[in-house]
Amino acid sequence: MVDDTSRAGKEEKLAMEMAMEDFTTTSGGDVGSSEVKGLCMMASNGDPVRAASAALSLINERGARALVGLHSWQEAAFVAEIGRQAMVPVLSFAAAASPSASSRRWPFLVRVARGQHAQMRAVAAVVGSWQWRHVAVLYEDVDNGGGVFPHLADALRVVGSEVDRRVPVPASPSGDALQRSLGDLMGGQCRVFVVHASPKVAAALFAEASRMGMMASGYVWIVTDAIAGAVDSLDAATVSSMQGVIGVRNHNSMDTNSKNTRDHLIARFRKRFRSQYAGDEDEDDQTRGPHYPALLSYDTIVAVAGAMQKINATAPTHATEPSSPNSGETIKIAVSSDGTDLLREVKRVRLHGVSGAFGFVDGEFAPPERFQLINVVEPRYTELGFWSPEHGFSKSEGGCGGGGGCNPSMKFLGPVIWPGKPWHVPRGWAPANGNHFTVGVPEKAVFPDFVKVTYQHGRDDPDFEGFSIDVFRAAVEHLPYPFHYKFVSFNETYDSLMELGHMKSYDILVGDTSISSGRYKFVEFSQPYTESGLVMVVPFRADEWNRSWIFLRPFSPAMWLLIAVVGLYNGVAIWLMERKYNADYRGGGIWKQVTTVFWLSFTTILSPGERLRSSLSRVSMVVWLFVLVVLTTNYTASLSSLLTAQRLEEAVTAESLRAGGGMVGCTNGSVVGKYLREALLFPEHRIRRISSDDEYRRALASGEVKAVFLRVSHAKLLLAKYCNELMTTGPIYHVAGLGFVFPKGSPLLADISQAILEVFENGTIKRLETAMLSAYNCTAAAAKDGDAGDLYRLCPENYWGLFLMTLFASTASLTVYGVFFHHDTGCGGGATGCHSKQVDGRKDSATVDPGGGGAGHVDEAPLSASGSVEHAGNDTEIVVISMECEITACMPQQK
Known part of the structure; x- marks a missing residue:
């Protein structure tokens, strides 16, 4: 049963006739030896009632054992009911809305149509490649439209998209009906349309869409195999109205023998088609026909004829009477005695035909191995590439290994011509x-x-x-x-x-x-x-002391005074112990000696200072330097803390604010107020709404609110403007x-x-x-609280041990020096004693280190009375004239 009014129907009719002829030839050429008596053709032309009438005629009058054809689901449903009663297999090219439900209702219905699940995955892959989030589906307003939605919705969900709306299109569309359907789509924002309908409905749909301006830039149209597989058979006017459409059609690989058979069949087909339908053939278009539906029809006839030949059905059919006078069965239907066997054998068919792999899996027509993507452009279409569930998009039929590799995105296939031919990819939706x-x-x-x-x-x-x-x-x-x-x-x-x-x-x-x-x-x-996050902002409590003098803060005033006193004391002690051996420490008057003592005290704080000759002064200096190392280390740590840390006068928390009864603030119109009430449990009358950033500052400075709660981003801005007045504290609340x-x-x-x-x-x-x-170039000011730095200050009570240690060392050294070495016993007898000369190699007592540390060492070359260095052969005579000894010995006699 075919539609002989369309080009596709004529191609199918011719392909079926040629299939029957080829089958008869390959089976031995004797038609009478086979139960396949021939091919009976009747035209249904898409009318369900006419299809049902033709089915009854074929079964009752012509003894048909199987029915083939029926592209619309309405036709298939009518004829399937007749086939159920007649036990005659009905092979339909229409896809079912619900395959499982239709199989239970019409067990003799065999769908020679691919399942929708794999095809909808291919459509979703196209949508996901361009990141379109919403898709509108236009479907023919019969049962077959409903079957794609569950599969398409599931597949779109995987790629992050969804079906925005479903728009039915009448099976026999009029201009007004199409305008209403398309006008409904134009009123929405979605601009990606998936069309699942018959070629006849699609031709009228795209003609009206083109007239309404919906084939312009910004729109996206994707058609399923029902249209994309038949695009070759569409007339030039329909193809012209479909410019920019993306088609997803079934594609099956073929072996070498099948390709050779198809090439031979195509040459015969075109020659015969031009002979029978001269007016329908475009002589300038050598690529037209036979198309996939015709090739599938050819393989279907071969499969059914082969199944009939295998069962060798010989039992005649007989007509059934109504089961009862009131049963309502007023039409007699002949019942096939071997219909069940034929149905079983048909579903077992496996062959590589001219349309590709032909067979059934679990009673359903086997899905294609891959899908081909086409782009409708003048003069007809271009082949973009292929998609398969295993490899994604590929440029060749062989998949990843066929050259060019593969990719999960359709962008891999190259540029696409969109409706209106824009340079950019449509965004898939438009503003309302x-x-x-x-x-x-x-x-x-x-x-x-x-x-x-x-x-x-x-x-x-x-x-x-x-x-x-x-x-x-x-x-x-x-x-x-x-x-x-x-x-x-x-x-x-x-x-x-x-x-x-x-x-x-x-x-x-x-x-x-x-x-x-x-x-x-x-x-x-x-x-x-x-x-x-949400943070709490409170007034900033900074120290009042000037940060220009922050270097004094590590030590308390008492500590600084103690360091100065101890340093001065150590300087005096070292001066007294070293003045005997350093002329600068003796002459020049009182003022010079005072300044020398202060200089010595200062240099001993920073470094060992002058070179020390007395062992007693060295002992005192070692202990003092140890104390200074400890003080310097603590000073550095304390100063770092003062420079990097800030401290509130009193720790402020949400709990303390709530218990203290103070007011808190938040932004007027913000949801923070609700959070303060419900999460932090502040009563409404203690929450003040604030309407400007400057009002925040005034409210906190005046004490009208104790704290304000702000989003982290708002708090950053407020602190950037008023960093010397405000600060954040407490935890970050998770919002x-x-x-x-x-x-x-x-x-x-x-x-x-x-x-x-x-x-x-x-x-x-x-x-x-x-x-x-x-x-906002705001520099944080110092804390206003005078005691803010006390936490990091160092006081004398922490270092009494160190100071007592250095004081004891200096005092002990000075005492030893004063008791044992301060008085010069060699010069006490008079002036002549100061000039005694040691000719036996021994030193004068005044040249000996009183602490014992300089024994056997002469600091300077001894001078004679004339000021020259004396030498006596190999033995050196040392004459030391001690001016100090001379002065101390002579001054009492003069007095």
Whole structure:
């Protein structure tokens, strides 16, 4: 049963006739030796009633053992019921809505049509390659349209998309019906359409879509195998209206023998078709016919004839009477005695025919090994490549190993000609309010650095600035398609805009909007573009002392005084012990000696200072240097702490605020107030709503509120402006950050969220935030509390042991020196004693180190009375004239 009014139907009819002739030839040429008596043709032309009438005629009058044809599901359903009663297998080319349900209802129905599951996966792979989030499905308004939805919905869900809407198209569409169906699609935002219908309906559909301007730039059309497999047989006018359409059609690989058979068959077919249908053949188009449906019809006839020959059915058919007078069965139907055997044998068929692999798996027609993607362009279409469940997209029929490799994205196949021939890939949806997306921006924001709307004199359009605006613009630049938008200001609170349904007037809302679960009831949010969390801001308590003198803070005043006194004491002790051996420590008057003592005290604090000759002074200096090493180490640590640490006068927490009864603040219109009530348990009358950043500062400085709770991003800005007055304290409370707002179901949501992640990862948002905060060159002041640095100060009580140690060492050394070595016994007898000369090699007592550390050592070469160095052969005579000894010996005699 064929449709002899269409080109495809004529091709099928001719292909079936040729299949019967070839089968008869290969079976021995004797038709009478086979139960396959011949091929009976009747035209159904897509009419279910006519198809049912033809089936009854073929079974009752012509003794048909099997029925083949029927491309529409309506025809197949009518004829399948007759086949069930007549026990005659019905091989239909129509896909079933529910294969399992139809098999139970019509057991003799055999679908020679591929299952929809694999094909819908191929369609979803195309959609996912271009990241289209929503798809509208147009289907022929018969049962076969419903079968694709479960498979398509599941496959789209895997690639992150979903079915936006389903639009039925009448099986016999009129202009008005098509206008209503397509007009419904134009009113929505989705611009990706999947068409699953017969070629006849598709021709009328695309003609009307072209007339309505829906084949222009921005639209995407994808057709399934029912249309893509028959595109070769469509007339030139229909193909012209389908420019830019992507087709997904079944493709089966063929072995060498099958290819040779098909090539021979095609040559015979074209010659015979031109002979029978001269008016339908385009002589200039050598590629037309036979197409896949005709080739599949050829293999189907061969398969059924082979099955009939195997069972060698000889039992005649007989007509049935109504089971009872009131049964309602008024039509007699002949019942086949071997229909069950024939059905079983048909489902066992396995062959490599001219259409590819032909056979059934679990009673269903075997799915294709891969699908071919075509792009409808002048003069007919181009082959883009292939898709298979195992390898994804490939450029060759052989898959990954066939040259060119494979890839999970269709972009791998190269450029596609889209409807309207745009240079860019369609984004797959359009704004609800014209050609531009409407972006709402609040006129009054608590923090103008995030959102600011300013009106210039003489201009109608305001300027939109701020951190949130900059982030939105950066995200838009990362969208995979052009995004044309227009900012529109509004003078409402965020909650009123969302809860009253006014978001329907905007495609997106850009501002410092807090993400919260309560708002999700009315709108949807993008990925947060700021740091999440809630912090507490309190007045900053800084020290009053001048940071210019911070280097004095590590030690307390008493400590500094003690260091100076001990250092001076050590300097005096060392001066007394060293003056005997250093002329600079003896003469020059009192003022010079005082300055020498101070100089010696200062240098011994920083370094060993002068070279020491006395062992007693060296002992004192070693202990003092040890004390200085300890003091220096502690001084460095204390100074580092003072430079890097800050301390509150009193630790402030949410619990202490709640118990103390103080007021707390939050942003007016923010969801923070709800968090303070429900999570932190602050009563409503103790929560103050604040409407500007400067008001935050005034409220905290005046003590009207003890603390304010802000989003982390807002707190950073407030501290950047008033860093010498405010600071954060306490833990970070886990709440969501700031995000952009979308109406429910917005197709733009996923793309913007992905773009926000991209600008996060490339550092753009961080740079924008740094630029916003660095605009305020605020340097944190010192603490106002005079005792703030005491925690890190070092006091004498911590170091009494060290100071007692050095004082004891210096005092002990000085005492030993004064008792044993200060008085010169060699010079006490008079002046002549000062000039005694040691000619036996012994030193004068004045040259000997009183501490014993300089025994056997002469600091300077001894001089004679004339000032020259005396030598006596190999023995050196040393004459020491001690001026000190001479002065001390002679002055009493003169006095």
